[in-house]
Amino acid sequence: MAYTEEELKKELETKEYEYGFYTDIESDTFPVGLNEEIVIAISKKKEEPEWMTQWRLEAFRIWESMEEPTWANVHYEKPDFQKISYYSAPKSADPNKTLDDVDPDLLEMYRKLGISVDEQKKLQNVAVDIVVDSVSVATTFKKTLAEKGIIFMPISEAIKEHPELVKKYIGSVVPQKDNFYAALNSAVFTDGSFCYIPKGVRCPMELSTYFRINQAGTGQFERTLLIADEDSYVSYLEGCTAPSRDENQLHAAVVELIALDGAEIKYSTVQNWFPGNSEGKGGVFNFVTKRAICEKNAKVSWTQVETGSAVTWKYPSCILKGDNSIGEFYSIAVTNNYQQADTGTKMIHLGKNTKSTIISKGISAGKSQNSYRGLVQINSRADGARNFSQCDSLLMGNECGAHTFPYIEAKNKTAMIEHEATTSKIGEDQIFYCNQRGIDTEKAIALIVNGFSKEVLNKLPMEFAVEAQKLLEISLEGSVG
Amino acid sequence: MAFENNVDVEHPVHDVRMAAIKNFEEKGFPSKKEEAWKYTSLNSLQKIDFSIFPKEQNALEYKDVKPYFIHEIDTYKIVFVDGIYSSYLSETTHDGVDICLMSAALTKPMYKQVIDVYFNKIASKDESLTTLNTAFSREGAYIYIPKNKMPKKPIEILHFSTGNEASLLLQPRNLIVVEENAEVQIIERHQSLTSNDTLTNAVTEIFAAKSAIVDFYKIQNDAATASLIDNTYVDQKDKSVVNVHTFSFGGKLTRNNLNFYQNGEYIDSTMNGVTILGEKQHVDHYTLVHHMQPNCESHQDYKGIYGDSSTGVFNGKIIVDKIAQKTNAFQKNNNILISDKASINSKPQLEIFADDVKCSHGCTIGQLDEDALFYLQSRGIPKKEARALLMYAFANNVLSTVRIPELKARINKLIAEKLGVNLGFDL
Structure with missing residues (x-):
């Protein structure tokens, strides 16, 4: 058998990859458990300055004194925090893996979502051939952003390159002592994004696009810090419609948004972590703290489509500190099988003439439990505050549950608050109407669910709205008896 | 003790x-x-x-x-x-x-x-x-x-x-x-x-x-x-x-x-309330309706007017069990704050385990309609009385379900006393 030059080259390449890969892993995985040394080691690994190490330690000490919250309407086996390894090297591509090795169900789902083959490979950690096109696109994007003065980089780099910004804002919206998971995240976060939009700059593209090309950092403890300086605008999308089968069971992310005077931030999330199988085994615990602070005339809009995770515990909130600031929350939460979601928002009105809108759509199917939990608080100095909330739940099948826990606190006589919540199922007459016109039941349900969630889907950036719509269909597949 | x-x-x-x-x-x-x-x-x-x-x-x-x-x-x-x-x-x-x-x-x-x-x-x-x-x-x-x-x-x-x-x-x-x-x-x-x-x-x-x-x-x-x-x-x-x-x-x-x-089945439960507070009063309504059987209804309507440094709480919980299909559960909580120091905390709560149900809850916090007040004043009704009239109208939904006329008249009187007006007629 002839040994061609090409074959040799291939072999060498593979070998090199193999070794490089394994060496890396060995040195980069920390032992399980959490103590001050681990926190210091993470900080060291990231080559962080002293103040950051101290900040992490402070968070760790607070975390130690805290207890895991139990008030949420979810039931799960508590993770053992001493059995988790808090740092491991980011996953590299496995050169020997091809798309044929990937679970065919998953590929089928990708196909339905219309995700390109390259992207599929990337998502599955399959080595990607060099696609000249996408690299050049990424580079172009980077250039455009740099021209505008926009800083967009991993947070670990930002700590080194822009310490003054990070130091000023990190923990300013979600302090270390905010809650159990926020404290944990503050102590051990390893990656995440940092974004700064300078004064008066309108970010020319959805940062999501960039994000997807640059491989989302899907760490266990993600930390995102987004600062929109005066009169700037940015639209940011995190997550992906494509399902992620991450091995990490516990995810505790913190997202802090700072909208300075007149700035506008649109933050969209599509979350589709592994929800566990149809028997409710496995699945990701998603305990996230997301909060925004709005200065004068600023506007923050949260949009989320939550379809994944076994347990979700997430309340993107707005502190409307400045006068005339606006907070918005649009959410679709879909739970199927044994999923549990306890999600909602907090709108804290501090400034005068602040406005908030909450639109929450919960869809529960299978044996899942879906809760909306929200707080609207009008403080005594918030004259002329206005809130409108609407929480609708759709129940599919008689083994699921839908719950609402809205808290409304008004301390100002000029406050105007409206809250509405409804729970219902898909009407038989609606289905019948569709059937009669030749639309089968499954399609009819997709159609109705789409209509039900339209108000929220409309708020997503265009390309994701299309994918999210398909995602809803897929998430509910097979839920109709 | x-x-x-x-x-x-x-x-x-x-x-x-x-x-x-x-x-x-x-x-x-x-x-x-x-x-x-x-x-x-x-x-x-x-x-x-x-x-x-x-x-x-x-x-x-x-x-x-x-x-x-x-x-x-x-x-x-x-x-x-x-x-x-x-x-x-x-x-x-x-x-x-x-x-x-x-x-x-x-x-x-x-x-x-x-x-x-x-x-x-x-x-x-x-x-x-x-x-x-x-x-x-x-x-x-x-x-x-x-x-x-x-x-x-x-x-x-x-x-x-x-x-x-x-x-x-x-x-x-x-x-x-x-x-x-x-x-x-x-x-x-x-x-x-x-x-x-x-x-x-x-x-x-x-x-x-x-x-x-x-x-x-x-x-x-x-x-x-x-x-x-x-x-x-x-x-x-x-x-x-x-x-x-x-x-x-x-x-x-x-x-x-x-x-x-x-x-049981085909049950009707109604909870109505009118709350008018002043000074440092505090009222907390904590309601629970547990629907345990199919085909039942529940209706809640709570109106509150809060003045001075009073505080009001409404906590309404509705639980619909899995077998309680065809349940209709409605809950409404409307509040008016008439003083800067008054506050209201409202927490409606729905826990629903059945799918074929109609459940809703609504909650509002607001003020008297300035236009309506102006309208009444422009027709020669003093401001105080005009405000009282509007508050009456606000609470009237609940009052209209009182089935003993004398009791209704008595409550009207109590409301008038509480609001410090004499309207000279019954609603």
């Missing part, structure tokens, strides 16, 4: 009481840390040294307390003064129906059958204040309406506290059993006639059998030193209709725990 000294260990419900005191000793008074008491603090009340067992009976003249009765109509009356039954002021009956005393019902053999079936059956056995009442209550109203009966006239239950002794803790306990196809109308009122602090921790159990109809009106217009914790438990069977109206205008701290359990 030496509880045991005054406890009758031979009493037929002694065991029930012992179990209850044990629970209370474990739990103690609820604190703000508990979700159900998040917005209401009992701290100020716990500081007061209340006496639990009144030592002497205080006599009252009818003319002194006449205004507190719905005296325009003839009623049965069960009157208590400082927790002790006043036969002089009361009008009870055993003519076809039993409208009498809890103490009698608990001890006399002829009532044993009813007591065995119903006493302390739906009242919570682990809610601390309810068990406190179970442990120490001695007196209250006992109303038993047999099958197909209806008392000739409404029943009034009145509790006066004269406060000749220092501060008084009253723990009345009512049992109301309405058998199949029977009907009853009850008006309940707590009134303090003293400037001493009083605290009433009342428990009422209502059982509505098949097709029974119960109207229960609670008038809460007590003195500024009086606090009330009112625990009401309602058990409903097939096709029964129970309406509970709560009118909260007075008192220092009022907490209404109103619990409905629907143990």
